[in-house]
Amino acid sequence: MTPKNILYAQSGGPTPVINATACGVIQAAKSAGFLGVYAALNGIYGVLHENLVDVLKESETNIEYLKHTPGAAFGSCRYKLPSLEEDTAPYERILQVMKAHDIGYFFYNGGGDSHDTIHKISTYCQHNNYPLTCIGLPKTIDNDLAITDNSPGFGSVAKYIATTTQEISLDLASMALTSTKVFILEVMGRHAGWIAASSALGKNTPTHAPHILLLPEVAFLAAVKESVDSVGYCFICASEGIRHDDGRLVSETGDTDAFGHHQLGGLAPKLAHLIKEKLDYKYHWAVSDYCQRAASHAASLTDVTQAYALGETAVKQALSGLNDVMLTIQRTSSNPYAWTIGTASLGDVANREICIPNDMIKPNGFEVTDACLDYLRPFIQGEVSLPYKNGLPVYARLNCKPISKKLSPYDGRQ
Amino acid sequence: MTPKNILYAQSGGPTPVINATACGVIQAAKSAGFLGVYAALNGIYGVLHENLVDVLKESETNIEYLKHTPGAAFGSCRYKLPSLEEDTAPYERILQVMKAHDIGYFFYNGGGDSHDTIHKISTYCQHNNYPLTCIGLPKTIDNDLAITDNSPGFGSVAKYIATTTQEISLDLASMALTSTKVFILEVMGRHAGWIAASSALGKNTPTHAPHILLLPEVAFLAAVKESVDSVGYCFICASEGIRHDDGRLVSETGDTDAFGHHQLGGLAPKLAHLIKEKLDYKYHWAVSDYCQRAASHAASLTDVTQAYALGETAVKQALSGLNDVMLTIQRTSSNPYAWTIGTASLGDVANREICIPNDMIKPNGFEVTDACLDYLRPFIQGEVSLPYKNGLPVYARLNCKPISKKLSPYDGRQ
Numbered sequence: 001m002t003p004k005n006i007l008y009a010q011s012g013g014p015t016p017v018i019n020a021t022a023c024g025v026i027q028a029a030k031s032a033g034f035l036g037v038y039a040a041l042n043g044i045y046g047v048l049h050e051n052l053v054d055v056l057k058e059s060e061t062n063i064e065y066l067k068h069t070p071g072a073a074f075g076s077c078r079y080k081l082p083s084l085e086e087d088t089a090p091y092e093r094i095l096q097v098m099k100a101h102d103i104g105y106f107f108y109n110g111g112g113d114s115h116d117t118i119h120k121i122s123t124y125c126q127h128n129n130y131p132l133t134c135i136g137l138p139k140t141i142d143n144d145l146a147i148t149d150n151s152p153g154f155g156s157v158a159k160y161i162a163t164t165t166q167e168i169s170l171d172l173a174s175m176a177l178t179s180t181k182v183f184i185l186e187v188m189g190r191h192a193g194w195i196a197a198s199s200a201l202g203k204n205t206p207t208h209a210p211h212i213l214l215l216p217e218v219a220f221l222a223a224v225k226e227s228v229d230s231v232g233y234c235f236i237c238a239s240e241g242i243r244h245d246d247g248r249l250v251s252e253t254g255d256t257d258a259f260g261h262h263q264l265g266g267l268a269p270k271l272a273h274l275i276k277e278k279l280d281y282k283y284h285w286a287v288s289d290y291c292q293r294a295a296s297h298a299a300s301l302t303d304v305t306q307a308y309a310l311g312e313t314a315v316k317q318a319l320s321g322l323n324d325v326m327l328t329i330q331r332t333s334s335n336p337y338a339w340t341i342g343t344a345s346l347g348d349v350a351n352r353e354i355c356i357p358n359d360m361i362k363p364n365g366f367e368v369t370d371a372c373l374d375y376l377r378p379f380i381q382g383e384v385s386l387p388y389k390n391g392l393p394v395y396a397r398l399n400c401k402p403i404s405k406k407l408s409p410y411d412g413r414q
Numbered sequence: 415m416t417p418k419n420i421l422y423a424q425s426g427g428p429t430p431v432i433n434a435t436a437c438g439v440i441q442a443a444k445s446a447g448f449l450g451v452y453a454a455l456n457g458i459y460g461v462l463h464e465n466l467v468d469v470l471k472e473s474e475t476n477i478e479y480l481k482h483t484p485g486a487a488f489g490s491c492r493y494k495l496p497s498l499e500e501d502t503a504p505y506e507r508i509l510q511v512m513k514a515h516d517i518g519y520f521f522y523n524g525g526g527d528s529h530d531t532i533h534k535i536s537t538y539c540q541h542n543n544y545p546l547t548c549i550g551l552p553k554t555i556d557n558d559l560a561i562t563d564n565s566p567g568f569g570s571v572a573k574y575i576a577t578t579t580q581e582i583s584l585d586l587a588s589m590a591l592t593s594t595k596v597f598i599l600e601v602m603g604r605h606a607g608w609i610a611a612s613s614a615l616g617k618n619t620p621t622h623a624p625h626i627l628l629l630p631e632v633a634f635l636a637a638v639k640e641s642v643d644s645v646g647y648c649f650i651c652a653s654e655g656i657r658h659d660d661g662r663l664v665s666e667t668g669d670t671d672a673f674g675h676h677q678l679g680g681l682a683p684k685l686a687h688l689i690k691e692k693l694d695y696k697y698h699w700a701v702s703d704y705c706q707r708a709a710s711h712a713a714s715l716t717d718v719t720q721a722y723a724l725g726e727t728a729v730k731q732a733l734s735g736l737n738d739v740m741l742t743i744q745r746t747s748s749n750p751y752a753w754t755i756g757t758a759s760l761g762d763v764a765n766r767e768i769c770i771p772n773d774m775i776k777p778n779g780f781e782v783t784d785a786c787l788d789y790l791r792p793f794i795q796g797e798v799s800l801p802y803k804n805g806l807p808v809y810a811r812l813n814c815k816p817i818s819k820k821l822s823p824y825d826g827r828q
Contacts, residue, residue, distance in 0.1 A: 071584025167708035170485025380805035391794035
C-alpha cells in the first residue's frame with residue numbers, strides 16, 4: 001500500500017487534550033504505514049506558508065507524551081480565509097502546497113470556524129479535481145459545536161472548574177464568618193454557558209457551591225443577598241458571555257479577533273464592585289482564563305480517551321473512503337455512559353454555536369437542572385496519571401523538523 | 415496518664431495543607447491517649463464564644479481525609495484581639511473558657527497575626543498562673559514567616575503556580591503568531607514575592623516562561639516588548655503586592671481587614687490595559703486568587719508531609735514540656751534536601767514579614783537568581799494521590815459535634 005501523505009494541523013484556542021487527538025492521528029498513521037506524516041505549524045497559516053514538519057522524526061516517547069501536553073503542540077492560529085466568492089487565491093495556494101507534498105489526507109483539528117475553513121478547502125479541491133480527503137476533528141472547551149454530543153476539551157475544563165469550585169467553596173466557608181462572604185469565579189465559554197454549568201457538578205445539597213450560576217444576565221443581587229443570609233456566603237460562577245439587556249456583552253473589551261469575535265474577560269471585577277457597592281460584602285474573585293483550558297495536570301480521562309480516539313479513527317476512516325466530514329461523539333447510552341464516533345457533514349457544523357437549551361436552566365435563571373448535570377457528568381469521569389520530574393509535569397517537547405519547501409514564498413496573494 | 419484536654423484552632427487564610435496539620439495534631443493526640451481533643455470553630459472567635467467541637471467523635475476516615483481537604487475544616491477567622499494594655503476583658507474570657515473545659519494545651523495554626531494572638535494569650539495565662547501550654551503552628555501560602563525555613567502551604571501553592579505557568583506558556587506559545595502575545599498571571603503573596611518567584615521553577619532556558627516576574631514595581635513595558643520581539647510572546651507573573659513609586663499598592667482596592675491590611679487583587683487587568691495602550695499587543699490575563707490556595711488536588715507531597723509532621727510534633731513536644739513557641743521547619747541540608755522541626759519564640763515570629771532578599775533578585779528586577787530557585791525547589795517535590803468519586807475529589811466532611819457550653823454567652827466584654 002502506498003497511500004498519499006497525511007497532513008495534520010491545529011486551529012483556534014488550545015484545549016487540555018487537543019494534543020491527545022494529534023497523538024491519535026500520528027500513532028494510527030504510523031500503524032497504517034504512511035511514509036509521509038506531516039503537521040503544519042500554526043494551522044492553515046502554516047499550510048499557506050508551506051511551514052510543514054516531519055512528524056515521523058519525533059521520538060515515540062514525545063508522541064506518547066502529547067496525550068498530557070497542554071497547548072497546541074504544532075502551534076495554532078486565528079486566521080480567517082476569505083470566502084470562495086471573495087477571493088480564490090489562498091485556496092489555489094493551499095492546493096499547490098497539497099500537490100507539492102503529495103498530501104492525500106488533511107485532518108484539521110478545531111472549532112466551528114475551523115470546520116468552515118476545511119469545508120471551503122474541500123469544496124475548492126473537489127472543484128479542481130484534486131483528490132484530497134478532508135476530515136474535521138472537533139475540539140473546543142466551549143462545548144458549543146453542533147451535532148456532536150460533546151467536544152473534546154470540554155470534559156477536562158468541566159472537571160477543572162467543578163474541582164476548583166469545590167475547593168474554593170471550602171476555603172470560602174472557612175472565612176465567611178469574619179471575612180469574605182462572596183466569591184466570583186469567572187469562566188470561559190463565550191456565548192454558551194456549558195463551562196459555567198459544570199461548576200455545579202459537585203453540588204450535592206442546595207447549600208453547596210455554586211449558589212449562583214450567571215448564565216444570562218439577570219438581576220442577581222437579590223440572589224446574592226439571599227445566599228449570604230441563608231448559607232453565610234455565596235459562590236458565583238459567572239460565564240464570560242453574559243449580556244446586558246441591550247445585548248452588549250458585560251465583559252466586552254472593545255477588541256475583536258480575525259473572525260470579528262469580541263475579546264472577552266474581566267467580568268468578575270465588574271460584578272465584585274457592584275456587589276461591594278450595593279450590598280457591602282467583602283468579596284474575592286478569580287479569573288481562570290487560560291488556567292482552565294491549559295490544565296492538563298487535572299484533565300478528565302474520559303476527555304483524553306475521546307480526543308485520542310477521534311484522531312485514531314480519523315486515519316482509519318479516511319483510509320476507508322470517508323471524506324468532507326467532521327467526526328462527532330455520539331452518545332449511545334447515558335446510564336451507563338457509552339459513546340461511539342459518528343460523522344457530520346462539515347457544512348452542518350461550521351459557524352453554529354450550541355448553547356444551553358432553556359429547559360436545562362431552572363426558572364430562577366441561576367441554576368441548571370438535573371437533566372443538564374446528567375448530561376455533563378460523564379465528561380469529567382476518570383483521572384490522568386502524568387510523568388513528573390523535579391515536582392513538575394514532563395511534557396512533550398517536539399523537535400518539529402521542517403520539511404523542505406518546494407514552492408516560492410507565500411506573498412499573501414498567489 | 416490523665417493529661418488535661420487539647421484545644422486546636424485555625425486562623426487566617428486557609429492553605430491547601432492547613433488541614434494536614436490538623437490531622438497531625440488529632441492523630442497524635444489520639445495516640446497519646448488524650449480524653450478530650452477539641453477544636454474551636456473559626457479560631458479565636460470560637461474560643462471567645464465557647465464554640466468547641468469534639469474531634470474524637472469524627473470517623474478515622476474523615477480525620478485521614480483532612481490531609482487532602484482544602485479550606486480550614488474547623489473554620490478560620492480574621493479577628494484581632496486588643497493589646498493587653500488596651501483591654502484585658504477578652505483574655506479573661508479566653509481564660510475562663512480554657513478553665514471551664516480543662517484545656518491544658520492550646521495549638522493555634524496560623525500566620526504572623528495568629529502568633530501574635532497566641533503569644534498574648536500565653537502571656538496572660540502565665541500572669542494569672544493558669545498552666546496553659548501554647549504552641550503556634552505555622553501556615554501561610556505567602557512564605558513570609560520569620561525564623562522557619564518555609565511555611566506549610568507555600569510549597570503546594572508554589573507547585574500549583576509553577577505548573578500553571580508551564581501549562582499556560584504552552585498555550586500562549588501556540589497562539590502567539592496570530593493572536594495573544596502577552597499573558598499576565600496575578601498571584602497572591604501580599605508584600606512578599608515568594609509565590610511570584612516560584613513561577614520560575616519550571617524555567618529551563620531563557621526563552622521559557624515566565625519572561626517577567628513583577629516583584630517590585632519597575633518600568634516593565636520595555637521588558638515586555640523585548641520578550642515579544644525575541645521570543646514571540648511574553649508571560650508575566652505579577653505579585654499582587656507590587657507598589658507605585660510613592661509606596662501605594664498598585665492593586666489596592668481601598669478596603670482593609672480587621673488587622674488594617676489592605677485587600678489586594680485586580681492588578682492583572684490594570685497591567686493588561688497599560689500594555690494594550692502603550693504596546694497594542696493582544697493580551698490575556700488570569701487572577702488565580704483562592705484557586706491557588708485551595709488547590710489541594712495539585713498539592714506538593716513535601717508540603718503535606720511537613721504540615722502533618724508539625725501537627726504531630728506539636729502534641730509530642732507539648733507533652734515533653736515545650737511551651738510558648740512556634741514550631742519551625744529547619745533546613746539541615748539543601749542537596750539532598752533534608753529538614754527537621756525546630757522552635758522559635760512566639761514574640762520573635764509575630765508580626766514580621768520576610769520578603770525575598772535583594773540578592774535573590776537579578777539586577778534587571780524581573781528575574782530571580784539560581785540561589786532563589788535552589789531555595790524554592792525542594793518545596794514542590796512529590797505528588798499527592800486523592801480519592802475520587804464521580805470524577806471529583808472526596809473531601810473530609812466533618813460532623814463538628816458541639817461540646818456543651820459551660821459559660822454564659824459571650825457579650826463581647828467579659
